Amino acid sequence: MSAGPQYARLPEAGRFRSIVDFYLTTMRTSVQQQFQYRVATYFYMFGMVAEPVIYLVVWTTIAEQRGGSIQGLSAGYFAAYYIVWTLVRNMNIVYGAPYWEHRIREGRFSGDLLRPLHPIHNDIAYFAGSKVVWILLWLPIAFALTLVFDPLLDPTALEMGVFAVAIWGAYLIRTMFMSALGMLCFWTTRGAAVFNLYMTSELLLSGRLVPLPLMPDWVESIARFLPFQWAFFFPIESLVGDLSARELLGGLVVQAFWILIGLGIFTLAWRSAIKRFSAVGG
Amino acid sequence: MNALRVSLLFLKVGVMNELQYRVNLVVQLFQSAITLVTGLAVLALVYSHTDELNGWSQSELLCLTGIQILMAGAIRMYVEPNMSRVIDEVREGTLDYALTKPEDAQVLASVREVRIWHVVDVFSGLIVLGFGLSRITTDFGILDALAFAVALVLGGVMIYCFWLVIATGAFWVVNMWHVAELFDGLFATGRWPVGIYPGWLRVSVTFLVPVAFAVTVPAEAVTSRLEWETLLLAVVFAGFLFAATRWFWRFGLRRYSGASA
Numbered sequence: 001m002s003a004g005p006q007y008a009r010l011p012e013a014g015r016f017r018s019i020v021d022f023y024l025t026t027m028r029t030s031v032q033q034q035f036q037y038r039v040a041t042y043f044y045m046f047g048m049v050a051e052p053v054i055y056l057v058v059w060t061t062i063a064e065q066r067g068g069s070i071q072g073l074s075a076g077y078f079a080a081y082y083i084v085w086t087l088v089r090n091m092n093i094v095y096g097a098p099y100w101e102h103r104i105r106e107g108r109f110s111g112d113l114l115r116p117l118h119p120i121h122n123d124i125a126y127f128a129g130s131k132v133v134w135i136l137l138w139l140p141i142a143f144a145l146t147l148v149f150d151p152l153l154d155p156t157a158l159e160m161g162v163f164a165v166a167i168w169g170a171y172l173i174r175t176m177f178m179s180a181l182g183m184l185c186f187w188t189t190r191g192a193a194v195f196n197l198y199m200t201s202e203l204l205l206s207g208r209l210v211p212l213p214l215m216p217d218w219v220e221s222i223a224r225f226l227p228f229q230w231a232f233f234f235p236i237e238s239l240v241g242d243l244s245a246r247e248l249l250g251g252l253v254v255q256a257f258w259i260l261i262g263l264g265i266f267t268l269a270w271r272s273a274i275k276r277f278s279a280v281g282g
Numbered sequence: 283m284n285a286l287r288v289s290l291l292f293l294k295v296g297v298m299n300e301l302q303y304r305v306n307l308v309v310q311l312f313q314s315a316i317t318l319v320t321g322l323a324v325l326a327l328v329y330s331h332t333d334e335l336n337g338w339s340q341s342e343l344l345c346l347t348g349i350q351i352l353m354a355g356a357i358r359m360y361v362e363p364n365m366s367r368v369i370d371e372v373r374e375g376t377l378d379y380a381l382t383k384p385e386d387a388q389v390l391a392s393v394r395e396v397r398i399w400h401v402v403d404v405f406s407g408l409i410v411l412g413f414g415l416s417r418i419t420t421d422f423g424i425l426d427a428l429a430f431a432v433a434l435v436l437g438g439v440m441i442y443c444f445w446l447v448i449a450t451g452a453f454w455v456v457n458m459w460h461v462a463e464l465f466d467g468l469f470a471t472g473r474w475p476v477g478i479y480p481g482w483l484r485v486s487v488t489f490l491v492p493v494a495f496a497v498t499v500p501a502e503a504v505t506s507r508l509e510w511e512t513l514l515l516a517v518v519f520a521g522f523l524f525a526a527t528r529w530f531w532r533f534g535l536r537r538y539s540g541a542s543a
Contacts, residue, residue, distance in 0.1 A: 043460030050467035053483070054474065061478045062332045070331050148480070190305070193312045200320050210327065 022117065023125040030129025041137060048089065049141060052082040055209060056149065071213060076152025080240045081211055083145045084153075088235045089208070090134045091167040092174040095123045097195045100182030105189075109277070120266070124175055131171065155239050162248040166235040169255035173231045176262025183269035186276045201226075207233025227258040288385055289393040296396035310399040314355075314406050321347050321410075321473070336478045338505075341417035343475070346501035348411030350472045353437065353496050355403025357469075361442050362462075363395035368449040369458050372538070381535070388531050392446070411504070420506050429513055430503035436520040437496030443520075443527040444491055450527075453534040465491065472497035495519065 034041060060075045068074060103109045112119040145151075155163070181198055184191045203209050205219065206228035212220055223229050234251045237243060243251070300306070325347060329340040338346070368391050371377035380390045415422060448465070452458045468491045476484050476494040488494040495516050502508040 040460050043464055047460065047464040047467035050464075050470060054471055057479055057483075058328060058335070058474055061336055062328065065332055065334075190309055193309050193316075196313055196316050200316050203320065204323060209324065214331065215327070216330065 019117075019121070022121065023128075026122060026125035027129030027132070030126045031133055034130045034133035038133075038137060041134070045090070045134075045137060045141060049086055049145070052085045052089070053145075056082040059210065059214075060149075073211060073214070074152060076150060077240065078211075079145075079149035080151035080153040081236055083142055083149065083151050084236045084239050085208075085232075086141065086145070087135065087138055088167060088170060088232060090138055091131055091235075092170045092231050094127055094171065094175045094178050095182070096178040097182040097185060097191055097198075100179070101185040101189070101191060104185055104277075113274075113277075120175075120179060123179065124172070127175070128168075128171070153240060158245060158248060159239055159243070162252060163235060163239040165252055166238050166255060169252060169259065170231040170235045172259045173227055173255060173262055176259055176266050177227060180262060180266040180269050183266070183273040186273035202228045202232075205229065206231065207236065211237075227262065230255050230258050285386060285389045288389065292393045293396055296394075297398045300396070300398040306399050307402070310402045314402045317351065317403065318406050318410065321351065324473075336475060338475055339418075341414050342501075342505045344414030344417070345411050345504050346414075346475060346497065347473060348407045348409070348414055349434070349501050349504075350407070350497045351410060352404050352407025353434075353441070353472070354469065355400045355407055356438060357441055357445075358403070359397050359400035360395075361438075361445050363397050364392050365445040365449040366462070367391075367395055369452040369462075372452040377538075387535060388446075388528060391449070392442070415504060418505065422504065422506070426503055426506055426508075429508055430500050433495075433500040433503045433508070433513060433516060436516045437492065437500060439520050440492035440523055441496050443523040446527050447530060450531050450534040453538045469493055475501065489519075492519075492523070 056078055059070065059078045063070050063073070063075045063078065069077075103112065109119075112122070115122070181195065184194060204215075205223040205226055212223060212229060212233050215223070230251070234255065238248055238251060325340065325343060328335060329343075333339070335343060368377065371380070377391075380394070381387050383390060444465070448458055448461050451461070468487060471479065471483070471487045472493040476487055476498045479487065484494070499508065499512060499516055502512065
């Protein structure tokens, strides 16, 4: 027997159905909540849009100085890249490490543990529901950005299909890795520095800052062995770039691979973390 | 004069309070190092694809980066903590304790907090600025230095005014947090000279959120490209903003009825 808390087992027969039911209900609740706070959500989204607009302006300026393109990437490509970026970024905002810190410190975690389901299910389902609303709220912003920046976007049906799946893949990859990182909060209250380091590595190695081909070759080779680009560069490039059908479908497989790796790390970290947990407040 | 004495006293107490948590210095050093390395990496990346960005060489942009880090550090050290506290206290009703004291309420609201460890960012910004300056060949005279100091102080005052307007907004709208996040996003525009932005954005980050005055104008001063008209405009605008902000704060206070006890 492990020392950690035990969950009450769901009745095996209806197990799958109860989980599906749980996901659908949580997502529905989340959709309704997000619609209530749409003004707050919009402020948040406007703040977020500043980041890609800055990158876009910088790279467009350089492209124009160099006669229209950098390494074959035109101003229109950059515009498309960073507009799609805003949606992908929206999709891969997840319950990160700071949230784990918060829920432990405020004592809410004790309540979460009492549920007969692993808390990660709630995290995934709740944000998945929010994403539906965010995608809707994102559409006017994308429209405005399109008017201002004139993107070059001409996706095929396959590209659109892969993109629609890849943004959810990105969501799951980032959920797994950020939750795994959040496990650090069971050991220290000064995790902020480590999270910062993680976010910085992600910024540079994911395609968040700049399309990966513009990075020096050695950076690109490092990025190849890390999960970051599959939550940023790949989903964006699947819609904006010129990937072959093989690359597109292969990319989805790699995403699945990283989701499983992330899940593995999270599960391992969770097992030892939960043994250390002693309730605070609640 | 009394206001100054009160400010200094609060500063002293605040610093002494923070000095108790010395491990935070190590954490802050680490965080500042990350900020610095990221900034330099981005700069190196941009200049690996071009020699100049809108007329700014790499060394000149290094100066600008230094000023942005310095200014961000100063804001996080002294402006943001105070303004966050006002926003929180309006919601919780504890602002009344500050308002009943026999000192100017705006002064009190603006000086009660200091996060001294962010001073690390101020120093790291200064070092980057110094390094950038040492690589610039143009003469850096006493007049440039003076213009730089004036521009920097004016920029700081304008950012303070902007934050005070936001904090005052809390008298009407309780949830101002997303606006604060909007500010963080917009302040990031300061990492690049405002000249590269399209017109509508340039106007926004100059007059709506005075990032341009806080970062680009001081950077223009150290790179000898500042025109005296710009500095004059900064003086006039800072004066106007300060007066308008003070009026707005008092207007908000008159409307505020207290939410406490």
